[in-house]
Amino acid sequence: MKKLLTLCVIAVAFVVSVHAQEKGSVLIKNATVITVTNGDLENTDVLIRDGIIQDIGKDLNAPRGVETVDASGKFVMPGIIDAHSHLNGVDINEARNPVTAEVTMEESVDPNDVGIYHALAGGATSIHLMHGSANVIGGQGETLKLRYGTTQDGMKFEGAKRTIKFALGENPTRVHGQGNGIQPRTRMGVEQVIRNHFDEALDYKRKREAYLSAKAEFDRRGRGTPPVPVAENLRYEVLNDIIEGEIYVHCHSYRADEILMLMRVFNDYGIKNYTFQHANEAFKVAPELAKNGAMTSVFSDWWAYKFEVYYSTAYNASILNANGVINSINSDNNQLLRTLNHEAAKVVRYGDTSVNDAIKMITLHPAIQLGIDDRVGSIEEGKDGDVVVWSGHPLSIYSMAEMTFVDGKKYFDRSNDPNDMRIDIDPGTDFEDGANFREIVTRREDDACLQDAFILMQNNTQN
Amino acid sequence: MKKLNIFIVAIALLFGLTATTQAQITEKPEFGKFAITGATIHTVTNGTIENGVILIEGEKIAYIGNNIRVTGDYKRIDATGKHVYPGFIDGWTGLGLVEVSAVAVTVDDAEIGQFNPNMYAFTAFNPHSASIPVTRVSGVTTVLAKPRSGSISGKAAVMDLWGYSPDSMAVKKSGALVMNLPSSTGGGWWDDRSEEEIKKQYDRQIKEINDFISKARFYDDMMKAYEANPSGKTQPDHDPRMEAMREVLSGDVPVVITADNEQEILDAIEWSKAHEGMNFILAGVNEGWRVADEIAEAGMGVLTTTLYTPSREYDNYQRPYQNPGLMADAGVKVAIVSDDTENSRNTTFEAGYAAAYGMGTEEALKAVTINPAEMFGVADKIGSLEEGKQANLFISDGDPFEPMTNIEQVFIKGYKIPMQSRHSQLYEEFIDRDAVNK
Numbered sequence: 001m002k003k004l005l006t007l008c009v010i011a012v013a014f015v016v017s018v019h020a021q022e023k024g025s026v027l028i029k030n031a032t033v034i035t036v037t038n039g040d041l042e043n044t045d046v047l048i049r050d051g052i053i054q055d056i057g058k059d060l061n062a063p064r065g066v067e068t069v070d071a072s073g074k075f076v077m078p079g080i081i082d083a084h085s086h087l088n089g090v091d092i093n094e095a096r097n098p099v100t101a102e103v104t105m106e107e108s109v110d111p112n113d114v115g116i117y118h119a120l121a122g123g124a125t126s127i128h129l130m131h132g133s134a135n136v137i138g139g140q141g142e143t144l145k146l147r148y149g150t151t152q153d154g155m156k157f158e159g160a161k162r163t164i165k166f167a168l169g170e171n172p173t174r175v176h177g178q179g180n181g182i183q184p185r186t187r188m189g190v191e192q193v194i195r196n197h198f199d200e201a202l203d204y205k206r207k208r209e210a211y212l213s214a215k216a217e218f219d220r221r222g223r224g225t226p227p228v229p230v231a232e233n234l235r236y237e238v239l240n241d242i243i244e245g246e247i248y249v250h251c252h253s254y255r256a257d258e259i260l261m262l263m264r265v266f267n268d269y270g271i272k273n274y275t276f277q278h279a280n281e282a283f284k285v286a287p288e289l290a291k292n293g294a295m296t297s298v299f300s301d302w303w304a305y306k307f308e309v310y311y312s313t314a315y316n317a318s319i320l321n322a323n324g325v326i327n328s329i330n331s332d333n334n335q336l337l338r339t340l341n342h343e344a345a346k347v348v349r350y351g352d353t354s355v356n357d358a359i360k361m362i363t364l365h366p367a368i369q370l371g372i373d374d375r376v377g378s379i380e381e382g383k384d385g386d387v388v389v390w391s392g393h394p395l396s397i398y399s400m401a402e403m404t405f406v407d408g409k410k411y412f413d414r415s416n417d418p419n420d421m422r423i424d425i426d427p428g429t430d431f432e433d434g435a436n437f438r439e440i441v442t443r444r445e446d447d448a449c450l451q452d453a454f455i456l457m458q459n460n461t462q463n
Numbered sequence: 464m465k466k467l468n469i470f471i472v473a474i475a476l477l478f479g480l481t482a483t484t485q486a487q488i489t490e491k492p493e494f495g496k497f498a499i500t501g502a503t504i505h506t507v508t509n510g511t512i513e514n515g516v517i518l519i520e521g522e523k524i525a526y527i528g529n530n531i532r533v534t535g536d537y538k539r540i541d542a543t544g545k546h547v548y549p550g551f552i553d554g555w556t557g558l559g560l561v562e563v564s565a566v567a568v569t570v571d572d573a574e575i576g577q578f579n580p581n582m583y584a585f586t587a588f589n590p591h592s593a594s595i596p597v598t599r600v601s602g603v604t605t606v607l608a609k610p611r612s613g614s615i616s617g618k619a620a621v622m623d624l625w626g627y628s629p630d631s632m633a634v635k636k637s638g639a640l641v642m643n644l645p646s647s648t649g650g651g652w653w654d655d656r657s658e659e660e661i662k663k664q665y666d667r668q669i670k671e672i673n674d675f676i677s678k679a680r681f682y683d684d685m686m687k688a689y690e691a692n693p694s695g696k697t698q699p700d701h702d703p704r705m706e707a708m709r710e711v712l713s714g715d716v717p718v719v720i721t722a723d724n725e726q727e728i729l730d731a732i733e734w735s736k737a738h739e740g741m742n743f744i745l746a747g748v749n750e751g752w753r754v755a756d757e758i759a760e761a762g763m764g765v766l767t768t769t770l771y772t773p774s775r776e777y778d779n780y781q782r783p784y785q786n787p788g789l790m791a792d793a794g795v796k797v798a799i800v801s802d803d804t805e806n807s808r809n810t811t812f813e814a815g816y817a818a819a820y821g822m823g824t825e826e827a828l829k830a831v832t833i834n835p836a837e838m839f840g841v842a843d844k845i846g847s848l849e850e851g852k853q854a855n856l857f858i859s860d861g862d863p864f865e866p867m868t869n870i871e872q873v874f875i876k877g878y879k880i881p882m883q884s885r886h887s888q889l890y891e892e893f894i895d896r897d898a899v900n901k
Contacts, residue, residue: 114776121780283893303886304594304805306565314597315890322894335772338780342812345866351890355867397815397864420777440723440749441772 022147023051024409027062028389031071036078036356036364036378046076048385051407056381069389069403077359077394078379079125079386079404080340083297083366084250084277084330086130086451087337088113093132094139095453098176098184099197101164101238103139105129109152112423115334116148120412122338123394123401125386126157128370130277133167133252133449134175136184136193140164140238141250143370145386145406149423161273161371164242166194166251167449168258170308175453191261198269201239208232242271248371249274250297252449254308256284263292275369277330280312286323295369296320297328299336300343301350317361318351328366329358332449334441345395355395490881492625496520497879498533501543502858507832508847517547519854522877527848540872542858548828549848550604550855550875551863553810554835555719555746555766555800558598559588559608559622564804573612578675580707582617584608585636588629594805596884599624601808602863602870604855605845607638607766607800607835609719614672616641618707619719621839623855625875634853638839639719639744640711644734645669648726669734676738679708714742717838719766723747724774728754732761744838747802749774752786755793764796764838769816770809781820787830788822798835799827815864824864853877 026048033041033056045060046053062068086092088110094103109129119127125146131139143160168190177185184190207230214227241247249266253259253276266274275295276282280303282289282296289296301314313319320327329344331337340362347358367377375384385408392399404412497519504515504527518526518537533539562569571587588608598606609619619639626632645668649661656664682705689696710716722731722745735743745751746766751758758765769784787797799817801810810831818827836846844853854877861868873880 115772118772118780283889284896286893287897301806301809304563307563310563310593311885311889313886313889315886315894319890319894335770338772339770339816342866348867349869350886351894395867397812397866398819400819417779419779421780422776440774 022150022409023407024385024405025049025051025063025066026385026405026408026410027060027066027068028071028076028387029060029068031074031076031389032393033379034075034077034356034359034394035380036360037380038378039356046379046387048387048405048408051385051409053379053381053383053385053387056379071389074402075390075393075399076379077123077388077390078363078377079388079406080123080362081126081128081328081366081370081372081377082119082124082331082337082340082362083128083275083328083369084130084332085127085334085337086132086332086449087115087119087127087334088144089129091452093134093450093452095132095134095175098135098172098182098193099137099235100131100135100139101137101197101242102234103131105131105139105142106152109142109144109155111148111150111152111155114422115337116146117412117421118334119337120146120148120404120406121401121414121417123341123388123390123404124337125388125404125406126367126370126372126376127337128163128250128366130163130250130449131165132451132453133165133171134453135165136167136172136176136190137197137239138165138167140247143372146411147406147409148411157370157372157375159372159375162241162247163250163370164238164247165277166249166253166262168251168253168262169255170306171252171450171453175450187255187258187261190258191265194262194265195268197239198243198265201236201243204230204233204236205240208236243269245270245272248369250277250369251275252277254278254280254312256281259285259294260288263288263294267292273371275328278309278332280309280316282325283313283316283319286320286325289320290324295326295328295365297330297366297369299332300329300346313350314346315351317347318353321347321353321357321361322351326365326368327361328369329361330366341390341394341399342397345397348395358395490883492881493538493879494521494877496537497540497874498537499540499542499547499858500533501541502545502547504547504848505549505828506848507549507828508849514543515547517848517856519874519877522853524848524850524852524854524856527850540858544860545871546859546861546863547848547856548602548859548863549832549846550857550873551602551810551814551831552605552607552798552835552846553598553603553801553807553831554607554798554839555609555802556606556807557608557611557804558594558606558624558807559590559592560584560610561804562589562592562594572608572610574610574617575612577613577671578615578704579610579613579617580615580640580679580711581703582610583620583636584610584618585620585622585629585633588620588622588632590627590629590632593885594807595624596881597805597886598807599873599875599880600870600882600884600887601811602857602859602873603801603808603810604857604873604875605634606807607839609639609641611641611643614643614645614668615675616643618716621841623845623853623875625878625880634841634844635839637710637716638841639717640708641746642672642718642720644672644720644722644727644731646727647730648724673737676708676712679705680712682706683709683712711741714740715840717742717744717840719744719746721746723749725750725753729757732757732763735761735763746800748790749783749786751795752782752789755790755795758790759794764798764834765790766798766800766802766835766838768800768802769813769820784816784820787817788820788826791822791826791830796834796838797822797826797830798838799830800835811863812866815866818864824862827864 033044047055141163143157211230364377367373389403499517504512560572610617621634621638799814833846836842858872
């Protein structure tokens with residue numbers, strides 16, 4: 001019996017690990033291929049083998065055993081990448097401290113959330129699963145491939161850059177200043193929270209390294225007085241990783257002044273790779289962003305739902321693009337994630353950005369911001385087979401994603417699309433008992449980034 | 464002397480430029496006689512006219528067709544190769560009532576009290592909301608601005624998006640009465656009441672609503688009796704709440720009931736059966752496709768959206784997009800709305816999704832024009848391009864459901880509207896911010 005159990009465990013582990021690394025092969029024929037980096041190629045074939053784009057050209061032949069998809073009259077685009085999502089996060093905010101750099105979303109991934117399938121049906125293949133915006137320095141993010149039905153580990157985008165969430169303005173000042181009565185309650189406080197922690201982290205590093213070398217020396221000599229220990233501190237370790245450029249910062253921000261503030265701080269600490277998230281007023285400081293090489297990831301048209309986005313414009317993305325800022329369009333919302341192609345199309349309407357530049361904002365640019373542009377974000381030989389077949393031009397409202405491939409494996413097929421796509425359905429579930437009702441996501445009601453943090457504001461009278 | 468001339472010219476140029484910049488910000492509308500020529504005219508109610516002419520005189524459409532010589536007294540707008548559509552109607556929005564939803568002092572759509580039929584969205588409608596120009600330049604020319612709190616929230620108003628007072632903007636002050644019925648299924652997983660408690664509370668709240676309406680009927684009967692023959696009778700006391708119910712009880716002003724899931728919709732239909740003479744519309748209706756036949760049979764119109772995630776985990780991903788089309792197929796009159804405030808302009812794309820997922824472009828177009836106009840009793844004025852109707856229309860360079868299409872010119876009540884908003888003005892200011900230093 002015990003033996004059988006062990007066998008079972010091994011079998012399950014084997015299935016899971018194989019599943020997690022499953023890669024596919026497919027030949028997509030006669031499509032208009034939107035390469036993003038090399039123009040649109042008409043009547044062109046794309047061959048994906050074992051998860052990698054092997055060939056792009058005309059009249060390609062399918063190697064033996066490789067399925068062929070006829071995409072005549074259709075479009076192939078790289079899978080959409082969302083640089084700001086909370087799609088399948090189990091928890092979003094560790095909101096009890098203004099700085100929680102040690103926390104990560106890694107343990108908070110639900111690989112079975114049916115929303116993943118809905119996102120695939122909207123042509124998305126990767127998301128940046130982020131910590132919320134309750135804290136000035138929040139938790140670390142996790143870049144995922146939408147391999148629906150694998151495991152937490154199976155969803156990981158291997159080799160993606162480490163990321164972390166920062167947040168400025170109303171959210172951290174509401175949660176901590178107004179909610180808990182601690183700093184920061186103002187934008188002045190937000191700056192000092194960041195500087196203080198960076199300084200503490202640098203001091204920690206100096207002392208810790210001194211201790212470690214003294215300890216090594218003591219161990220080597222085997223006599224004398226042992227040095228006073230300096231305990232390892234994960235939070236400070238992570239902050240040092242940020243300063244040393246090992247972690248990309250994604251900073252929730254809205255107002256122009258706070259964007260300038262963070263750029264000043266980062267220049268002082270030599271931090272270079274960072275993206276302002278939401279950044280509704282980034283257009284006001286586009287020249288400064290371009291000069292610092294700072295990037296932005298914005299909504300196409302959301303505004304006025306809170307005061308710090310009242311003086312903003314749907315032309316934000318176009319202004320940033322025209323000023324040479326690498327900008328992406330994100331969702332931060334499970335519905336918007338299903339329609340990011342049309343969010344990008346709005347950038348063409350608002351400010352005459354070119355169609356290809358608009359498409360970059362949901363493919364190549366988010367890939368750059370997540371440090372995965374060597375793998376995805378365009379259709380090039382050698383890149384991952386994360387592509388989508390669209391019924392028409394993907395920016396048209398009448399076009400639908402027909403097939404979505406991740407690593408060459410088909411995860412969504414409109415022609416074979418059962419209604420119930422949940423995984424691990426309990427056969428005893430009573431469909432009518434309300435347990436399977438989802439909270440409907442429409443537009444921005446309040447701040448999606450504050451999920452799990454509202455309780456702090458409800459428990460404390462605001463003053 | 465020559466130098467001085469140059470100086471004067473330079474000064475004049477400088478002032479000229481400044482004046483131009485200011486003129487862009489304070490651009491005025493134009494009003495009078497216009498001829499839009501050469502366009503494909505989508506009338507909605509009378510088909511499509513190729514290479515057509517629309518004459519606007521004052522507030523109204525004077526002519527539509529392609530068989531007229533345009534005289535010189537009309538300001539000509541050459542729209543060759545372009546399209547003209549009736550202004551879109553967003554039949555469910557907080558526009559004008561809510562400026563910044565997270566800032567409570569700017570939120571005027573939720574009065575205190577359970578029964579407020581005498582609260583008028585018209586009264587709190589702010590003609591100077593920054594969201595109004597943002598909305599109208601996208602082709603949405605008229606909205607139903609609605610209150611939302613309590614069991615009877617108040618009266619929603621049909622408002623044109625041009626004007627300096629609610630009076631000049633109102634197409635209809637009493638567009639609809641807004642009602643929220645209790646939920647018989649509870650509030651979801653976070654609702655920890657027992658089934659029995661839910662049932663008890665539901666019954667109690669329904670009884671309160673029914674009692675209120677019974678009182679209103681009694682008041683209406685009493686007033687009618689008095690008004691028919693006042694002599695020798697004591698004049699009844701005036702009650703503003705009861706008075707506000709009279710135009711609803713007669714069916715002149717429709718009642719919009721919010722109902723999202725299957726059970727809420729069925730409950731609303733069941734409840735409405737006990738209230739004859741009143742005219743009902745459903746709002747929300749996310750699961751309308753589940754009970755489309757029942758809605759059609761009840762003869763209720765619906766106000767609904769498309770861009771939301773499926774309401775149940777086991778539902779197909781595209782049900783929300785298909786929902787308006789499935790209801791229309793069953794014979795339900797459908798209006799597609801934004802259910803938004805500052806982004807009421809996205810009514811267009813809500814409808815575009817319905818068009819793409821089964822409803823078809825023609826029906827989806829009706830769902831943002833003539834259908835809501837008929838539901839709110841304003842189809843004699845707006846909702847289609849017809850001679851004698853208000854000149855609410857826009858010129859676009861393509862299909863307005865397409866997000867890449869540009870809305871080039873909007874007319875509201877005959878006014879040629881400045882195509883400006885906070886969004887376009889910030890663009891003008893910041894697209895090349897440091898030009899002065901270059």
